[in-house]
Amino acid sequence: MLKDITFGQYFPSNSVVHKLDARVKLVLLVLQIVTIFICKNFVSLGIIALFTLVVLFFTKIPIKLYFKSIKVIIPIIIFTAILNVFYIKTGVVLLSFWKITIWSDGITKAIFMAARVLILILISSVLTYTTTPNDLTDGIERLLKPLKFIGLGQAVHTMSMMMTIALRFIPTLIEETDKIMSAQKARGADLESGGIVQKVKALLPILIPLLISSVRRAYELAEAMECRCYNGGKGRIRMKRLKMALKDYISVLLCVVVLGFIIVANNLF
Amino acid sequence: MDSIIKFNNVTFEYESEENTSKVLENFSLEIERGTFNVILGHNGSGKSTLAKLTNGLIKAKSGEVLVNGMSTMDEEKEIDIKRTVGLVFQNPDNQIVSSIVEEDVAFGPENLGLSPEESRERVDNALKATEMYEFRDKPTHKLSGGQKQRVAIAGIIAMEPECIVLDEPTAMLDPRGRKEVLNTILKLNKEKNITIILITHFMEEAENAHRVIVMNDGKVTADGKPCQVFAQTDVIKEAGLDLPQTTDLLSKLKEKGFSVSGGIISADECVKEVSKLLDLEEI
Ligand SMILES: Nc1ncnc2c1ncn2[C@@H]1O[C@H](COP(=O)(O)OP(=O)(O)OP(=O)(O)O)[C@@H](O)[C@H]1O
Ligand SMILES: [Mg+2]
Numbered sequence: 001m002l003k004d005i006t007f008g009q010y011f012p013s014n015s016v017v018h019k020l021d022a023r024v025k026l027v028l029l030v031l032q033i034v035t036i037f038i039c040k041n042f043v044s045l046g047i048i049a050l051f052t053l054v055v056l057f058f059t060k061i062p063i064k065l066y067f068k069s070i071k072v073i074i075p076i077i078i079f080t081a082i083l084n085v086f087y088i089k090t091g092v093v094l095l096s097f098w099k100i101t102i103w104s105d106g107i108t109k110a111i112f113m114a115a116r117v118l119i120l121i122l123i124s125s126v127l128t129y130t131t132t133p134n135d136l137t138d139g140i141e142r143l144l145k146p147l148k149f150i151g152l153g154q155a156v157h158t159m160s161m162m163m164t165i166a167l168r169f170i171p172t173l174i175e176e177t178d179k180i181m182s183a184q185k186a187r188g189a190d191l192e193s194g195g196i197v198q199k200v201k202a203l204l205p206i207l208i209p210l211l212i213s214s215v216r217r218a219y220e221l222a223e224a225m226e227c228r229c230y231n232g233g234k235g236r237i238r239m240k241r242l243k244m245a246l247k248d249y250i251s252v253l254l255c256v257v258v259l260g261f262i263i264v265a266n267n268l269f
Numbered sequence: 270m271d272s273i274i275k276f277n278n279v280t281f282e283y284e285s286e287e288n289t290s291k292v293l294e295n296f297s298l299e300i301e302r303g304t305f306n307v308i309l310g311h312n313g314s315g316k317s318t319l320a321k322l323t324n325g326l327i328k329a330k331s332g333e334v335l336v337n338g339m340s341t342m343d344e345e346k347e348i349d350i351k352r353t354v355g356l357v358f359q360n361p362d363n364q365i366v367s368s369i370v371e372e373d374v375a376f377g378p379e380n381l382g383l384s385p386e387e388s389r390e391r392v393d394n395a396l397k398a399t400e401m402y403e404f405r406d407k408p409t410h411k412l413s414g415g416q417k418q419r420v421a422i423a424g425i426i427a428m429e430p431e432c433i434v435l436d437e438p439t440a441m442l443d444p445r446g447r448k449e450v451l452n453t454i455l456k457l458n459k460e461k462n463i464t465i466i467l468i469t470h471f472m473e474e475a476e477n478a479h480r481v482i483v484m485n486d487g488k489v490t491a492d493g494k495p496c497q498v499f500a501q502t503d504v505i506k507e508a509g510l511d512l513p514q515t516t517d518l519l520s521k522l523k524e525k526g527f528s529v530s531g532g533i534i535s536a537d538e539c540v541k542e543v544s545k546l547l548d549l550e551e552i
Contacts, residue, residue, distance in 0.1 A: 165366065167368055172362055217362070225366060227356045227425070231380065236379050236380055236382065238375075240372075
């Protein structure tokens with residue numbers, strides 16, 4: 001089950017989306033999120049959904065990998081949808097039984113919100129799936145470069161290094177958690193039954209070994225980094241240069257056009 | 270002797286309350302440039318400590334460690350020393366910094382401030398030398414143990430060191446991964462003339478070494494060509510090590526009064542010796 005977490009992973013391919021400049025992809029993701037949130041009706045949401053599907057198609061990554069990223073988040077989506085259904089009391093009464101009444105606006109709102117979150121997650125996965133962690137952190141580091149003028153240059157580098165390492169260790173730690181869980185189960189640990197207190201208690205024998213091993217990993221990684229002449233990023237020159245090309249400008253243009261359509265659709269319908 | 274690493278009367282101890290016994294005391298050792306050296310020793314005999322002393326990761330309490338004549342105590346030479354002597358550790362997972370193979374290998378050259386073109390060239394060469402070039406854009410966590418360890422080695426080679434110290438690089442690998450890594454190390458020594466110090470538990474890995482050093486409680490108890498060292502069966506056993514099966518067989522035959530030559534490790538030579546004996550019996 002833990003193996004299903006694909007968050008923050010990269011899937012190599014030679015698609016045009018993979019080849020876009022990481023900085024452009026970051027800025028465009030922010031733009032897309034804004035676009036998703038200004039959608040007012042189903043027509044504009046439909047436009048952005050269609051656009052997202054086209055982008056997914058262009059990444060040449062199997063659709064089932066995107067479904068994996070959604071799978072983890074589905075309980076949360078369902079939960080918020082149910083809340084919406086019960087709490088909104090406008091529109092027409094569709095159904096009324098016992099103490100519960102369901103209003104038409106509740107249903108619409110629930111569907112609208114769920115669709116919005118789904119699109120949001122899909123478009124965010126495009127960024128991490130198609131951008132190597134190094135490019136991603138490098139892109140963030142470069143976008144935040146102006147912060148050095150207020151004395152935060154070192155902080156920006158440290159943050160991007162921490163992100164690189166975090167992304168690198170997510171799969172390793174997931175694997176290790178799985179191993180520890182199996183080991184504890186083999187010793188008769190019961191991780192599934194019991195109330196919430198018991199469940200939390202059952203987690204301790206998993207979290208503590210994980211914590212201890214992480215500390216050891218951190219210590220060894222620091223030594224290995226020192227052996228490779230890391231000194232806090234002073235004088236570091238990246239091997240891969242980020243460079244803007246025609247396709248970057250075109251994709252920016254496309255996203256702006258989509259934003260334009262959305263604004264028009266918001267006002268027309 | 271043209272030595273690349275020189276330990277002069279080095280003493281070292283870890284600072285902790287309960288345990289103040291010295292790991293190394295008045296330890297001296299010279300490693301000749303371009304050679305393949307294997308260090309053997311039981312758990313806690315001070316091998317990892319020795320490895321970390323070679324490039325200044327830890328510093329001697331007294332005495333000195335010289336790398337190409339530069340002292341590891343000299344802070345100005347710190348980068349030069351780390352460029353000269355690269356360390357590879359046991360757990361490949363804890364040495365890989367980046368999620369993508371080639372980006373990880375580039376970490377060293379990037380830190381050295383090399384131009385992107387030069388970094389690229391070094392990364393490609395290092396990946397080819399470890400036969401990992403075809404995996405260059407793969408995620409590191411999807412590799413096998415042996416492949417991960419070769420990426421870790423490539424990361425060190427990309428800094429173009431003159432010497433590589435490997436601290437039990439095969440301990441966590443399956444037999445196949447072990448073979449891959451050992452072959453890579455042998456090739457680096459032969460083709461690129463890189464000095465190798467291989468710390469290991471596996472006696473068979475000492476077979477092709479120019480020199481074998483046996484450590485016991487922070488002291489060198491045997492030192493020489495593999496055949497010389499493995500001929501000293503009592504010293505090997507005292508150091509808490511198991512003889513390679515071939516050597517063990519021949520030494521037992523010798524004890525029984527058969528005339529066989531000692532210190533043989535390779536299976537082929539062992540077969541030769543034994544068939545010589547059998548031929549004699551037939552007559
Ligand atoms: N960080 C440390 N703090 C305190 N004592 C340590 C530390 N690291 C090692 N030691 C002690 O120093 C001695 C030598 O350790 P070292 O790691 O060099 O042995 P080793 O030969 O590499 O053993 P192994 O085969 O288990 O890797 C041991 O007795 C060990 O307990
Ligand atoms: Mg050790």
